[in-house]
Every structure is written in structure tokens, then in C-alpha cells.
Amino acid sequence: MAILLGVNVDHVATLRQARYALLPNSPNAEPSPLEACYDALEGGADSITIHVRADRRHMQDRDALLIREKISAPLNLEMGVTDEMMSLALQVRPEFVCLVPETREEVTTEGGLDVASRRREVGNCIRMMQKEGIKVSLFIDPDQTQVEAAAELGAEMVELHTGCFANAIGGDVAAEIERLHHAAVIGHQAGLQVNAGHGINYQNIRLLDAVPHFAEYNIGHSIIARAMRVGMVQAVREMKMLMQ
Numbered sequence: 001m002a003i004l005l006g007v008n009v010d011h012v013a014t015l016r017q018a019r020y021a022l023l024p025n026s027p028n029a030e031p032s033p034l035e036a037c038y039d040a041l042e043g044g045a046d047s048i049t050i051h052v053r054a055d056r057r058h059m060q061d062r063d064a065l066l067i068r069e070k071i072s073a074p075l076n077l078e079m080g081v082t083d084e085m086m087s088l089a090l091q092v093r094p095e096f097v098c099l100v101p102e103t104r105e106e107v108t109t110e111g112g113l114d115v116a117s118r119r120r121e122v123g124n125c126i127r128m129m130q131k132e133g134i135k136v137s138l139f140i141d142p143d144q145t146q147v148e149a150a151a152e153l154g155a156e157m158v159e160l161h162t163g164c165f166a167n168a169i170g171g172d173v174a175a176e177i178e179r180l181h182h183a184a185v186i187g188h189q190a191g192l193q194v195n196a197g198h199g200i201n202y203q204n205i206r207l208l209d210a211v212p213h214f215a216e217y218n219i220g221h222s223i224i225a226r227a228m229r230v231g232m233v234q235a236v237r238e239m240k241m242l243m244q
């Protein structure tokens with residue numbers, strides 16, 4: 001089955017906030033995350049991903065609500081496991097949420113959620129989302145313990161963190177692919193949908209062909225960077241072509 005592409009448009013909001021964070025209602029505020037979603041979908045994105053962080057450094061609540069209102073493609077809301085974000089998710093009503101760890105200092109999501117040692121709060125969040133018809137993905141490191149904990153808690157999906165794979169050099173690349181392979185097989189056997197995300201780009205995506213069972217890639221930074229040269233529609237189209 002073809003692997004689906006979820007396009008993360010957070011960085012469009014990052015650029016807007018760089019100038020307009022203190023002028024949220026300015027008619028000049030640009031670029032528009034919503035327009036980026038339209039372009040991504042035109043380029044062949046299968047879903048849109050946005051992350052509303054606790055510090056609102058890029059996506060704002062109103063972005064999430066507007067994008068939800070205007071696009072009919074599946075929406076994946078990445079969020080920390082907090083009461084504030086759970087209540088936002090219930091307002092936005094995305095098809096999926098992806099639970100991620102969050103620390104204020106990090107530049108981006110730097111490690112997977114430690115599901116195994118946060119079972120109670122993660123389990124509560126999963127149940128609350130599922131009760132409202134929202135599917136849950138857990139963003140985890142490709143470790144057996146984390147995959148098994150995700151399955152035990154009843155999540156529908158895991159997103160394996162590909163950051164270590166993306167940053168690996170030389171012989172470490174094969175080792176990271178092996179880690180992903182092992183985690184993907186265990187996840188699939190446990191009945192989980194297995195996705196991947198973080199640091200995937202136009203070069204390293206080919207190497208992920210060696211890993212079975214991936215259903216969806218979530219890609220942000222590399223596509224937005226490419227979009228600066230060729231435009232968003234074309235950048236997404238090129239990534240889709242590599243995936244085929």
C-alpha cells in the first residue's frame with residue numbers, strides 16, 4: 001500500500017510570528033498557514049499536521065480552528081499531554097491527535113514521549129480523545145518498550161521518531177534503520193498503525209524503504225525549506241514522487 005504524506009505547516013506560522021507575534025490582527029500578517037495547507041493539498045498531501053505548542057511559538061489556537069474549518073482533508077493535531085491541549089483538541093476536533101513530549105527550551109520535538117513511564121496520564125488522554133471520536137497516535141522513540149506500552153494503552157497509532165536516523169552518520173545509519181525496522185515490526189504485530197516523522201528529507205527518505213509497515217510520513221522542515229525555492233505545491237509534489 002502506498003505510504004501517505006502528512007505535511008506539517010508549523011514553520012509557515014514560525015515565519016509569520018517572527019514579525020507579527022505582537023500584531024496578531026495586522027492585515028499585513030503573512031505568510032498564511034491556511035494558504036500553505038491549501039497548497040500542500042494541491043501538491044498531493046494526504047493530511048495536514050499542525051502543532052500548537054504550550055508557548056504558542058508558531059501555531060496559534062485561531063490557526064488550528066481556522067484550518068479545521070476550512071480544510072476537509074484529515075487534520076493531525078500534535079499536542080503535549082496537558083489539560084489545556086486536551087480542551088483545545090476538543091474544540092478543534094481533528095481526525096487525529098499525536099501526543100508529543102514538550103519542553104520549552106527545545107528547538108523542535110527532540111525525543112519521543114516516554115509512554116512507558118507516563119502510562120496513567122497518557123492513558124487518560126487517549127481515553128478522553130477516543131471517547132470523542134478522535135484517533136490517537138503516540139510519538140515515540142523506536143524502542144520495543146515504548147511500542148509495547150503504546151499498544152497496551154490502546155492507541156491506534158505510533159509515530160516512530162526518525163530524528164536519530166536523520167542525524168546518524170556513516171555506520172550509525174544502518175543501526176538506526178535496524179532500530180526502526182525492529183520497532184515497526186513489533187508495532188505492526190501489536191495491531192498498531194506505524195507512522196514515521198522528524199528529520200525526513202528529500203535525500204534520506206529513500207533509505208526508509210528498508211523499513212516495513214510504514215503507513216504515513218509526517219514531514220515539515222524539509223518541505224517548507226524546499227518550498228522557499230520552488231513553491232509549496234511543487235515541494236510537496238516532489239516529496240510525493242519520491243515516495244512513489
Ligand code: PXP
Pocket residue numbers: 008010051078098100108109139159196197198199200218219220221222
Ligand atoms: N512529527 C512530529 C511528532 C513532530 O514533532 C515533528 C516536528 O514538528 C515532525 C513530525 C516533523 O518533523 P520535521 O519538521 O523535521 O520534518
